[in-house]
Amino acid sequence: MPQPLRLRELKVGQRAVIHTVSAQGELGRRIRDMGLVPGTEVEVVGRAPLKDPVALRMKGFTLSLRNNEADYVLVNLAPGAAG
Amino acid sequence: MERVKIALAGNPNAGKTTLFNAVTGARQHVGNYPGITVEKKEGFARVDGTEFHILDLPGTYSLTAYTQEELVARDALVDERPGVVVGVLNAAALERNLYLAVQILEMGLPLALALNMMDEARKQGLTVDAARLGELLGCPVVETVARTGEGVGELLRAAAGHARATGGVRAPLDISYGPDLDPVLARMVARIQEEGFLAGRHPARWLALKYLEADEQVLAAGRAAGPLAAELEGMAERVADHCQRTLRTSPEAIIADSRYGFIASLLRQGVLTRPDGPSRADFSDMLDRVLTHRVAGPLGMLGVLLAVYWATFTLGEHPMRWVEALFGLLAGAADAALPDGLLKSLVVSGVIDGVGGVMGFVPLIMLMFLFIAFLEDSGYMARIAYMLDRVFRIFGLHGCSVMPFIVSGGIAGGCAVPGVMAARTLRSPREKLATLLTAPFMTCGAKLPVFLLLTGVFFPGAEATALFLITLGAWAAALLVARLLRSTVIKGPSTPFVMELPPYRLPTLRGMLIHTWERTWQYIKKAGTVILAISVLLWAAMTFPQLPRERAAMYAAEREALAARAADPGLDQAARQLLAERLALVDNTEREAALRHSLAGRTGAALETITAPAGFEWRTNIALVGGFAAKEVIVSTLGTAYSLGETDPEDAKPLADRLRVDPHWSRLHAVALIVFIMLYAPCFVTVVAIRSEAGSWRWAAFSVVFNTALAYALAVAVFQGGRLLALG
Numbered sequence A: 001m002p003q004p005l006r007l008r009e010l011k012v013g014q015r016a017v018i019h020t021v022s023a024q025g026e027l028g029r030r031i032r033d034m035g036l037v038p039g040t041e042v043e044v045v046g047r048a049p050l051k052d053p054v055a056l057r058m059k060g061f062t063l064s065l066r067n068n069e070a071d072y073v074l075v076n077l078a079p080g081a082a083g
Numbered sequence B: 001m002e003r004v005k006i007a008l009a010g011n012p013n014a015g016k017t018t019l020f021n022a023v024t025g026a027r028q029h030v031g032n033y034p035g036i037t038v039e040k041k042e043g044f045a046r047v048d049g050t051e052f053h054i055l056d057l058p059g060t061y062s063l064t065a066y067t068q069e070e071l072v073a074r075d076a077l078v079d080e081r082p083g084v085v086v087g088v089l090n091a092a093a094l095e096r097n098l099y100l101a102v103q104i105l106e107m108g109l110p111l112a113l114a115l116n117m118m119d120e121a122r123k124q125g126l127t128v129d130a131a132r133l134g135e136l137l138g139c140p141v142v143e144t145v146a147r148t149g150e151g152v153g154e155l156l157r158a159a160a161g162h163a164r165a166t167g168g169v170r171a172p173l174d175i176s177y178g179p180d181l182d183p184v185l186a187r188m189v190a191r192i193q194e195e196g197f198l199a200g201r202h203p204a205r206w207l208a209l210k211y212l213e214a215d216e217q218v219l220a221a222g223r224a225a226g227p228l229a230a231e232l233e234g235m236a237e238r239v240a241d242h243c244q245r246t247l248r249t250s251p252e253a254i255i256a257d258s259r260y261g262f263i264a265s266l267l268r269q270g271v272l273t274r275p276d277g278p279s280r281a282d283f284s285d286m287l288d289r290v291l292t293h294r295v296a297g298p299l300g301m302l303g304v305l306l307a308v309y310w311a312t313f314t315l316g317e318h319p320m321r322w323v324e325a326l327f328g329l330l331a332g333a334a335d336a337a338l339p340d341g342l343l344k345s346l347v348v349s350g351v352i353d354g355v356g357g358v359m360g361f362v363p364l365i366m367l368m369f370l371f372i373a374f375l376e377d378s379g380y381m382a383r384i385a386y387m388l389d390r391v392f393r394i395f396g397l398h399g400c401s402v403m404p405f406i407v408s409g410g411i412a413g414g415c416a417v418p419g420v421m422a423a424r425t426l427r428s429p430r431e432k433l434a435t436l437l438t439a440p441f442m443t444c445g446a447k448l449p450v451f452l453l454l455t456g457v458f459f460p461g462a463e464a465t466a467l468f469l470i471t472l473g474a475w476a477a478a479l480l481v482a483r484l485l486r487s488t489v490i491k492g493p494s495t496p497f498v499m500e501l502p503p504y505r506l507p508t509l510r511g512m513l514i515h516t517w518e519r520t521w522q523y524i525k526k527a528g529t530v531i532l533a534i535s536v537l538l539w540a541a542m543t544f545p546q547l548p549r550e551r552a553a554m555y556a557a558e559r560e561a562l563a564a565r566a567a568d569p570g571l572d573q574a575a576r577q578l579l580a581e582r583l584a585l586v587d588n589t590e591r592e593a594a595l596r597h598s599l600a601g602r603t604g605a606a607l608e609t610i611t612a613p614a615g616f617e618w619r620t621n622i623a624l625v626g627g628f629a630a631k632e633v634i635v636s637t638l639g640t641a642y643s644l645g646e647t648d649p650e651d652a653k654p655l656a657d658r659l660r661v662d663p664h665w666s667r668l669h670a671v672a673l674i675v676f677i678m679l680y681a682p683c684f685v686t687v688v689a690i691r692s693e694a695g696s697w698r699w700a701a702f703s704v705v706f707n708t709a710l711a712y713a714l715a716v717a718v719f720q721g722g723r724l725l726a727l728g
Ligand SMILES: Nc1nc2c(ncn2[C@@H]2O[C@H](COP(=O)(O)OP(=O)(O)OP(=O)(O)O)[C@@H](O)[C@H]2O)c(=O)[nH]1
Pocket: B010, B011, B012, B013, B014, B015, B016, B017, B018, B019, B029, B030, B031, B032, B033, B034, B035, B036, B037, B038, B057, B058, B059, B060, B116, B117, B118, B119, B120, B144, B145, B146, B147, B148, B377, B505, B508, B511
């Protein structure tokens, strides 16, 4: 099993599965409330013009979060995903 | 007759308000942007002989108590004791929407589910087995499309039936939270039940969960309720320690994971079927590829904002003239019908000029809000927040500050009151405060008239450009001041930007009209009430005390002497002309003397010592003081101040012409005044709104004092700087 990556490192169009969410406190709560929990599949669908925030497609909706927040989320690349 | 109380709860943007409007016939604001509804709204409807009392709640993702909306929603669910809660779900994102529904079930509230936005779900090829979901959760589930009203009747019947069947309470849903939490939960539940701790308000297991989640509101209520609180807190702390040491995680995270696990297993039991094969790129994703593109995105955004400007002012120009003409006719009629004297002065100068000056801008305000409604309801506003977040963060703000700024007048013509209220979607108190305090710098619909007037007079032909520059200036001021505040009085780290980007939707005409009308009506109502009252008050302040009798008699005598000389039949044309001019001069001097003698005049003149460095003379001061109450008053008061001192009141020359020929005014004066008006204290209604959003009078007072000081300093700097460079 390859080492999990940080969510920030994904390129637009890549898919991955959430491995761990290490954020605590308010950030952790809000990330989890939105359904970003281990096992969730996500796809990076875009980045804002200044590369930050990032837009994720997951569970039927689009979520945006900042790069420094995405750093608390570790992912495994989805098998067979492009990239 | 049977009565049922229903609370609509659900995620932001799930369509609760659309449903509420469809059922009650209300006209509440809907928009394709998460967090439109920030306060609980009530409505009534009668369907099939049942009286429904419906509460529309702010959208929330969860029922923790960390944001104001969550608190409003949770308190309503607990305190209002609805007979049934209707969980409004976005069927296209069922999994996340059920997360809140599950928590409502854990609270032991009867729940009926509306699978809303079924039209979109079907388009994506999703099928949801509503009956199966209902069976698994033990509650009625109805497919709806709130926009068209599909399924709404059935939903109400099902909800009423469920309320009847359960009598308003049901056994709370029990979810397993795994081997690390279940044992301690069981022990806490046992202790809570033994002691009857906070009984009747919350189910025991829900309370125990809140202790594990360290919910501040429940902890506080518990401490007030009895000694068991300390014991429960101790248990929660120990298990949190344990989780941290052995699993490197927190009970809170385990709880969230388990809830999502529970939901995933529900959906796997034949509830949700997705189409086979890779999902085709949907319409929103494709649009986003262009609209949030690295280069095309920002350019497009600028283009859109410029287009909104241009369209508002070109389309609004003529209707604005018509309204002005209408009030001109009215003033003329009143002038002809009433005898000279105080009453006429009150009606013409106080009422018609005061209210008319404000009403003239109604067409512009309507158009502006129509465009804002379009941006919001199409989903583009959320993209603006997304694209600008990185920039806003530099200034200590948040992408979601964009919406309050734009509503406050970031696209000239908004209003700071709804703008300040829109700041509620900002979750962090610090960014919210910074947004609250800077949003009033924007060019609201009430400041717009002054700016249009001044730019029209002093920069003729370049009004649109000048106004665009003013708007940019307001943004720059707001951002820089926010930066200043965030690095001094409201220091602290930034809040997460965890925001849902809703899919693009075609705005509904009804939704846009509701939004536009709601805002415009607010403006009109203000003109008819607050502004009218202030106009009359100001008129009185500008009329009384009247000149002492001897002085009035002196002017009268002078006038009579001139009239007597003019009566001489032997005078030639030139001499007559000269006499008429001298007569007019006497009138003018008297009126000016009267205004100076009045309460307002004296105040304005007294302020001149302070405002002279900024180039404001006493009449401007009167208008600015009036502007503390409402910014609309500035233009109308200037109008009244100048018409009271007018050479010939019969000739109702518009204020613009008067300023153009007044020797006191120059471009430099105009610019300094614009700077001051842009920045000084928010109007009274906004100050009240700031107080309620910031939670203390301290910040409301701060906004008045700080903004006025800043405005003064900059106006003086501009005026004196301009003087030095010999611009004025
Ligand atoms: N396609 C479709 N759109 C809908 C439906 N119901 C609501 N909408 C749209 O969804 C958007 C959000 O609707 P609102 O009623 O404002 O949502 P809300 O749940 O009140 O949102 P908040 O007040 O932010 O919590 C609007 O653009 C509606 O027009 C539906 O059944 N189908």
